Amino acid sequence: GENVEQHPSTLSVQEGDSAVIKCTYSDSASNYFPWYKQELGKGPQLIIDIRSNVGEKKDQRIAVTLNKTAKHFSLHITETQPEDSAVYFCAASFDSGYALNFGKGTSLLVTP
Amino acid sequence: DGGITQSPKYLFRKEGQNVTLSCEQNLNHDAMYWYRQDPGQGLRLIYYSQIVNDFQKGDIAEGYSVSREKKESFPLTVTSAQKNPTAFYLCASSILGLARGDEQFFGPGTRLTVL
Numbered sequence: 001g002e003n004v005e006q007h008p009s010t011l012s013v014q015e016g017d018s019a020v021i022k023c024t025y026s027d028s029a030s031n032y033f034p035w036y037k038q039e040l041g042k043g044p045q046l047i048i049d050i051r052s053n054v055g056e057k058k059d060q061r062i063a064v065t066l067n068k069t070a071k072h073f074s075l076h077i078t079e080t081q082p083e084d085s086a087v088y089f090c091a092a093s094f095d096s097g098y099a100l101n102f103g104k105g106t107s108l109l110v111t112p
Numbered sequence: 113d114g115g116i117t118q119s120p121k122y123l124f125r126k127e128g129q130n131v132t133l134s135c136e137q138n139l140n141h142d143a144m145y146w147y148r149q150d151p152g153q154g155l156r157l158i159y160y161s162q163i164v165n166d167f168q169k170g171d172i173a174e175g176y177s178v179s180r181e182k183k184e185s186f187p188l189t190v191t192s193a194q195k196n197p198t199a200f201y202l203c204a205s206s207i208l209g210l211a212r213g214d215e216q217f218f219g220p221g222t223r224l225t226v227l
Binding site: 004006009034036041042043044045046049089099100102103104105 | 116118145152153154155156157160170171202204215216217218219220221223
């Protein structure tokens with residue numbers, strides 16, 4: 001089955017700096033790659049996603065890049081703010097019909 | 113106000129007791145899912161359902177059971193056969209089935225503690 005690896009497990013940046021979280025996946029058939037943000041005690045919320053026919057997608061301060069050849073995708077957050085502090089999860093899925101396969105998460109701390 | 117609701121937010125049970133977690137959605141979504149989250153771990157799929165009266169096992173279905181009698185409801189029962197039930201349980205739903213890779217919307221979760 002699909003295996004998603006996520007790094008780093010923890011990340012601390014200063015307010016205003018950029019943060020990058022990287023994920024790799026094992027199944028070349030995967031074609032949908034969402035990123036979720038989870039605040040303490042809450043359910044995850046989708047922040048951005050990308051499909052395999054696109055190499056990059058941006059939404060204000062957030063961007064995701066996908067390298068299908070290398071089977072990795074990354075989340076980029078620019079001009080970080082304290083409210084960006086949360087746990088971020090990457091995931092992958094494929095049309096053959098199974099679940100979203102999640103990475104283990106990255107705990108991001110943005111210090112003022 | 114559309115969304116996914118899970119109740120209760122916190123649940124305490126004695127070891128050996130079955131317990132049922134509620135999940136309701138008014139988004140008119142076809143598919144519903146149950147995930148388990150442990151500290152420092154990603155989300156792991158327990159069960160999913162694409163249509164009423166049908167559901168499939170996920171990666172860690174042992175010790176759990178579900179039903180899907182109504183489109184908007186997908187309750188999860190944690191049975192006494194589940195060896196380590198203490199965890200954060202998340203319910204999700206999506207418009208289409210898993211095969212389409214569409215966005216999954218998550219509920220607020222239920223934290224189950226078995227004493």
